[in-house]
Structure formats: C-alpha cells, structure tokens
Amino acid sequence: MKSERKATVKDVAERAGVSTATVSRVLNGDARVKPDTVLLVNRTIEELNYRMNRIARSLKTSRTHTIGVIAPEFRNEFFMNIVTGVEEELKKRGYSVILCSSRERREEETELIGMLRDKGVDGIILIPGSSEGEHLKSARPLPLVLVDRTVDGFPCDAVVGDNYRGAFNAADMALNEGARRIGFIGGDMKLSTARERFEGYEAALKNHGLTPREEDILFGDYHEESGYLLMKELMGRSDPPDYVFIANYFMHLGAARYLLEQKSPFPGLHILSFDDMPLASFFPYSSIIVAQPMEEMGRRAAELLLSRIESGPGEREHRVIRLDTSLRKVL
C-alpha cells in the first residue's frame, strides 16, 4: 500500500497508453472520443485513483467555478435564507461559494470584492449593506448580481422583493379589516427597500381616502434596538394608532421585545410586518405578515449570475427581477 504522490493526467495517459489530450477530453466529456477509449481511460482513472487538479485547470481556463457571496452579516436569518437559496442553486450547477461578511461596511465590500477577484471567482453575488453603490464598480468587469436591495447610482443586475406591493397589500388588507389608523415604523429611507415599503403603505392609505398622520410615522435603521425604541415611543403616547406597520423583521423583533416587557396589554393592537421568519407569527399582536420568498431570491440571483457568466458579455441591459411577496394572516 505504498501511497505514491497524487496521480496526474500524465500518469493516467501513460498507464492507459493514450495521450494527455485524450485523457483531458474524457475528463471534460468531449464527444469525439471513441467509446472504448473513454472506458479504458475511465478505468485507469479509477485504478490510479486519479482526481483532477482543479487549480491547474483554473490556471489554464481562468474559470474557478467558484462564486463570491458577500452578506452584511451571517447571524441574520433573513440573509442566510437568501444564501441558502444561492448555495443550493449553485451547487446544483457545479459551483461553490466563498462566503464573506461585509459587516455592513462599504470599505469591507470594496476590499472583499478585490480579494474575491484575486481569488479568481467567476462572479459575485452581493447583498448590499448600504444604499450607495459607487464603490461597487470596482467589481467590473466581473459579473455581479445584487440581492434584496438595489443601490443608488449603480445600475446592476438584481433580484429583489416587490416591496411596494407587499407593503401596499398588507396595509390594504388591514384597512379592509377595519383599521382606523396605521402607524409606521420604517427603515433608513436611504435604502431602496425602506423607501418602497413606505411608499406602498402610504399609497394604500391614500387609496382608502386617508392621509397618514405625520406623528404616526417613525423611521429607524432596520435594527433590533431601533424597533424597540420606536415601538416604545409610539405606544408610550396617550393616543397610539390601533395598527402598526413594522418595516422589517429585526425591528419587529425589537418591537416585540418591548411589547413583551410591558405588564399591561394593548387591547386592539395589531401589527403588520415584513418577512415571515419562523418566529414572527408568534410575536405579540402579530397580525399580517408580508412574506418574501427568501430562498427563491437567492436561487434566482444564482441563476441570473450564471446566465451572465455562461453566456459571456452578451446582453448589456441590466435586469432587475422583482419577486412577488405573499400575505400571511396570523390573527
């Protein structure tokens, strides 16, 4: 059982009595190899326990079958649902993913893009951490697909949820149900999703002949703490709204924490929120949830990216895929 050094194409070629080119052809499923030869080569490969050195191949082809994925934060279930979809689809098509966290910092995004390019990834999928995109052009000419949010001043392939309609539909349903006043706890309006969700909410109210009251509308930053504080502010008033729309899951989480802490109940309170995470429907007063197809967003982003990669620089138009949301009625 003397385990020699790893076998190479050359070893296989010699042992099988063919040329390295033929071995390479078999390896790559080239059609014009005599079936017998294919068999012979494959048998030899088995015998030698040969495994292709993909690094050498990459050097030659300048393709790594590796995609860089940049997410703001791994501990975020929402993002990781997207990544799950990405990985699933990519794996199916023979790619793997280098995952990096941008920690929500622009400079990190820039740095990571450089690192990924150096590592030779075939493309990048990025969940933007901020609303600006100027720095993303450093990815060029590498194929790049944004997920979840678009970015200002940087037209780019992207897969996002239909935030406007999602928010509109939720608010509309609440209104049809008899909501009198719907408060709003939003995200940073510099983010595309935060804007769209607010606009959807606003449009639904107008559509019902209501004008949103300015004091019912609060903006935070999509983080847990901000949801906590804004909910506290809203409910601490003498005349709070009967419905509250919370623009994302993490603010919802914070709001729920506040609500749970209070001894006395809030009769008649109903909460609308974005993102149907496993727990969201168990938060107190949770009533209508806008569900985004998180994994599908990831899958579609992967698909889009691969189509760019595999078709070369064909179509130059940027494509923005907007996925439907659905409503989940809780109580």
Place this chain on the structure above:
Amino acid sequence: MKSERKATVKDVAERAGVSTATVSRVLNGDARVKPDTVLLVNRTIEELNYRMNRIARSLKTSRTHTIGVIAPEFRNEFFMNIVTGVEEELKKRGYSVILCSSRERREEETELIGMLRDKGVDGIILIPGSSEGEHLKSARPLPLVLVDRTVDGFPCDAVVGDNYRGAFNAADMALNEGARRIGFIGGDMKLSTARERFEGYEAALKNHGLTPREEDILFGDYHEESGYLLMKELMGRSDPPDYVFIANYFMHLGAARYLLEQKSPFPGLHILSFDDMPLASFFPYSSIIVAQPMEEMGRRAAELLLSRIESGPGEREHRVIRLDTSLRKVL
C-alpha cells in the same frame, strides 16, 4: 485609457528592469532584496496596477489560503454564530472560507469533503451533522477540526462546549432555587452533546439526593417540531414537573411555540435551556439559560486548524478544546 490585458510578474519585471525572480521576492517580502529595488518594484507594481494571480501561485505552492467549512444548515443561527467566529479569525489571518451545507446528511459530508479537497483547500472545519465519523476519514491527510460535537470512532481535533458542566450547573442552580422536579427534554442520545447534557442534568439531581423520574425524561432530535411535541406531551399530563430542562435552542423554540398556543397559563413553570440566542430569554417561562460561547468556538476552531496547517504534521495527538459555558438567569 486602453486597458490592456492584466499585468503579470513578467510585465513588472521588464518595466522595472529586473528579473521576475526579484519581483517575486518583493511580492513575498523576501528580506534579501536591496531596499532600493524593493521600492522600484513596488512603484512599478502600482503603475501597472499589477495584482498577483493567486491561482498560479497556488498551483506552484499547493496552498490556497482557503478553508472549507461544512455546516449542517445555514438557516440555523447557532451554527451561523460559529461560522461568524470562524470567518472572523480566518480573515484576520489571510484566509477565506468556502462554505457548504451538508443538509445534515452523511453522504453530503463525504461528497463535500471530496469537492473541497479537489478545490485545494488547506483544511476543513466541520460541524458534524450526525454522530458517526467513519466517513470523515476521507478527509485525511487534510487538517480537519470538528466544532460543537465530537463524533464516535473518529478521534479528531475538536472544539466543543462543556456540555456536561453547563447542564449540571443549570440544574444545580434550579435545585438550589427550590425546584422540586425537573423534567428533561433531550436530544438524540447518539449525539455527544445530547449525552453530555443529559449526564450533567442527571448528576446534578443525584447530587441533591434526587433520582430523576423516568417519566419526566423525554428524548427528541434537537429539532423544533420535536420540542413542540415533547413539551405538549409533558405539559398535557395531570402532574407535570415544575421545571423543565430543554436541551437545545431549537427544541426550546418548539416548546415555546406550544406554550404560546395555550390559552391557560402554567403557574410556577420554569424552563431551563441551552444556548443563549437573542430570543431565548423572551420565550415564556424562560428561567435559566446555558450560554455557549458560539463565536469563540468558531475562532478557536480556526486557530487550531491554522496551527495544524502552518506547523505541518508535527504533533500527532488530537486536541479537544472544551470551552466553558455560562449561566444566564432570566426570571
């Protein structure tokens, strides 16, 4: 602005009037290069906007500065906290991570190990999806570090929490607080963590002169649904225990779902649980939580792996690092 093909060492060498060997030395910080030359080369590198082709380097050195990380599931916050620690530490030391999901299947683990080896990773960090490890030897001789759980019949470097002491301490605290009967909702006893947690619980009871009642002890599979069902079974009885120890976060989640669904309260109920996730302390009746240092587990695993990689096949003893847990008192 004619953007030529990417510059190579050769281009830099020519432009700087030195040899490629010198450029390579500068690139790798070789001490014996005349300072002037270093400066010159570095300037040229800037001018040409040269970036090293790391694939070519990898082909030569057979080191990729890439680590494979296999987790059972990306949507699991617990695992992703570990991965966060891994990525953080690795990034600091100049490595990046290829992340793959085993979907909790042994065959996937095997397959992924093969894929990672083919991609030339320098080592693998694996969060085992099952209790068996026979198939993991296919990773040899690649450095491999297990995190969170060890595996039967496969001695291996590993970083785990001190499950026994964690469980012991939690149960002990509850008993000192006046708990009369502590029920137990455990995980699959084939898993090392499930066994250790049960043993810690059992030992604490014995230590207080109590014998655990057989009917108070239920085993599930660490998943949400199983927590739901077992909690339902336990609380549906005529004489349920006053304390319940739930052996991991996801079962705790399921149990909480059950509890939340019930109209009538469970006066005096206290829940002990493992893993201090952001929400755990808000679950109903949550009382004592055993917190594992999730990110640190990841960091330590990364450290251990890199020490193996960078020191070559030195020490042959497998090292198991057992990290302390801490107790979090909720109510």
Place this chain on the structure above:
DNA sequence: CTGTTAGCGCGTTCAT
C-alpha cells in the same frame, strides 16, 4: 478519433 506542443502565471533552485 487521437497525439504533439505550447503555454496559463507564478515560485524556485542554482548560478553568479
């Protein structure tokens, strides 16, 4: 259908 040959871009002796 198959073989020959020439690199891909780098690190590394072995000279000097």
Place this chain on the structure above:
DNA sequence: ATGAACGCGCTAACAG
C-alpha cells in the same frame, strides 16, 4: 543581491 530557466497540472490549438 540578482537572474535564467524549469515546471506545477492542465487545456487548447493544430496536425494528422
């Protein structure tokens, strides 16, 4: 302190 030359393992022309 520096250079010339070879080769890591593979694929891609180009021949035949």
